[in-house]
Amino acid sequence: MDFKFTDEQELLRKMIQKFAEKEIAPRYEEIEKEGYQQDLTNKMADVGIVGIAVPEAYGGAGYDFVTQTMVIAELAKVNPGVAFTLEAHWKAIDQLVIYGSEEIKARWLPRANRELFTFGQTEPASGSDASTQQTTAVQTPDGWLLNGNKAFLTNGVKAASMYLILAITSPEKDTEHSRTVFILDNQNPGFENGRVEDFVGMRGCPVGDIYLSDALVPDIDRLGDIDQGMEIGHNAHHTARFLMGALAAGIQDAALKASINYIQERELFGGKMSHLDGIKFRISDIAMGLHATKLIIYQAAWLRDQEVDHKMETTTAKLFGSDQALKAANHAMQIFGAYGYSKEYPVEHLWRDAKALQYAEGAYEKLQLDIANSVLFESREEFML
Numbered sequence: 231m232d233f234k235f236t237d238e239q240e241l242l243r244k245m246i247q248k249f250a251e252k253e254i255a256p257r258y259e260e261i262e263k264e265g266y267q268q269d270l271t272n273k274m275a276d277v278g279i280v281g282i283a284v285p286e287a288y289g290g291a292g293y294d295f296v297t298q299t300m301v302i303a304e305l306a307k308v309n310p311g312v313a314f315t316l317e318a319h320w321k322a323i324d325q326l327v328i329y330g331s332e333e334i335k336a337r338w339l340p341r342a343n344r345e346l347f348t349f350g351q352t353e354p355a356s357g358s359d360a361s362t363q364q365t366t367a368v369q370t371p372d373g374w375l376l377n378g379n380k381a382f383l384t385n386g387v388k389a390a391s392m393y394l395i396l397a398i399t400s401p402e403k404d405t406e407h408s409r410t411v412f413i414l415d416n417q418n419p420g421f422e423n424g425r426v427e428d429f430v431g432m433r434g435c436p437v438g439d440i441y442l443s444d445a446l447v448p449d450i451d452r453l454g455d456i457d458q459g460m461e462i463g464h465n466a467h468h469t470a471r472f473l474m475g476a477l478a479a480g481i482q483d484a485a486l487k488a489s490i491n492y493i494q495e496r497e498l499f500g501g502k503m504s505h506l507d508g509i510k511f512r513i514s515d516i517a518m519g520l521h522a523t524k525l526i527i528y529q530a531a532w533l534r535d536q537e538v539d540h541k542m543e544t545t546t547a548k549l550f551g552s553d554q555a556l557k558a559a560n561h562a563m564q565i566f567g568a569y570g571y572s573k574e575y576p577v578e579h580l581w582r583d584a585k586a587l588q589y590a591e592g593a594y595e596k597l598q599l600d601i602a603n604s605v606l607f608e609s610r611e612e613f614m615l
């Protein structure tokens with residue numbers, strides 16, 4: 231086992247850190263107030279960050295999943311919301327790489343170096359229970375006509391221009407074998423933006439809904455086979471979840487750093503807070519959680535790079551990471567006392583950002599059940615969809 235980053239990864243990491251400190255950190259208040267900043271995505275595209283997951287053949291950097299995980303964790307230390315936009319983008323790119331025809335790759339992947347993707351599965355009446363989805367796609371001589379309403383799309387509405395949409399193509403079949411993924415441009419006729427959710431956290435990343443009314447998609451923009459959509463959706467989740475774990479690691483790192491800085495300055499009962507045992511217990515709790523999260527996310531990403539089953543590991547990365555991130559943010563807020571409860575200090579947003587990780591890419595209890603079932607029953611394939 232080799233737990234070291236390569237020289238190339240270390241160089242990239244330093245570049246990301248420098249970029250984040252110079253370009254993202256100073257924008258914190260603006261992002262909190264106004265939300266997503268397109269010019270920041272443009273800057274990330276200019277220096278090649280947006281295209282990190284795009285294969286070199288299509289103009290990107292073609293970095294592996296361990297490296298993608300490292301980059302998301304670095305960006306999340308400075309602004310989890312900004313990092314979240316890339317998590318959603320890169321998981322969609324992975325689906326094009328795996329399931330896309332050569333024609334699809336040539337048409338869409340070069341754009342992914344500058345423009346963002348999103349993946350739309352959730353609907354207003356359908357989250358954890360995919361059987362209640364209603365969006366349909368009907369084949370016509372000109373292509374597929376999509377109708378429906380997708381909700382809570384990360385990057386949706388303001389940031390993404392390219393959409394992967396899961397729609398019912400064979401209503402007579404069961405949920406797992408009746409959906410297909412289509413690639414849409416937001417300029418497609420019949421495509422209409424909804425609103426951006428006023429979410430409490432991850433303010434740097436818009437999450438919103440869209441409406442499709444006879445939106446025409448040519449058959450060449452069907453991703454994978456007809457009725458292969460749920461498989462693609464599950465695969466997207468399994469790529470996304472270790473990247474979500476990387477967001478969680480970044481949040482914990484930020485909580486640890488802010489807490490250490492604070493307790494080394496703040497006086498309490500005649501000395502620095504850093505000398506109080508009760509504070510050390512909190513610091514050790516954050517540090518242990520962060521360490522364990524990092525081990526799990528990089529193991530899951532590495533397994534993905536080896537193209538072996540990583541469902542259990544990636545689901546654990548997201549669930550465990552989100553718990554640790556929430557706990558770390560809570561510790562930091564407590565360490566900061568009343569200042570921790572104030573928006574003027576840099577820790578309360580970590581709690582708001584961390585909470586998002588317990589819904590996106592599969593809600594908490596659903597994934598707990600997936601893990602429990604895969605431990606309880608022998609066939610992992612059967613239970614870890």
Ligand SMILES: Cc1cc2nc3c(=O)[nH]c(=O)nc-3n(C[C@H](O)[C@H](O)[C@H](O)COP(=O)(O)OP(=O)(O)OC[C@H]3O[C@@H](n4cnc5c(N)ncnc54)[C@H](O)[C@@H]3O)c2cc1C
Binds near residue numbers: 437599
């Ligand atoms: C920040 C953010 C980004 C998102 N991005 C995307 C995106 O890009 N694309 C997309 O398609 N969707 C996205 N989503 C939606 C997300 O996938 C859904 O929120 C999730 O699937 C859960 O669906 P739901 O919110 O409708 O909750 P429901 O499915 O209605 O569940 C309600 C609650 O019940 C819990 N629950 C589920 N099953 C059980 C059970 N068996 N027993 C007990 N409790 C249970 C859930 O965990 C949840 O807390 C995003 C959501 C958020 C918050």
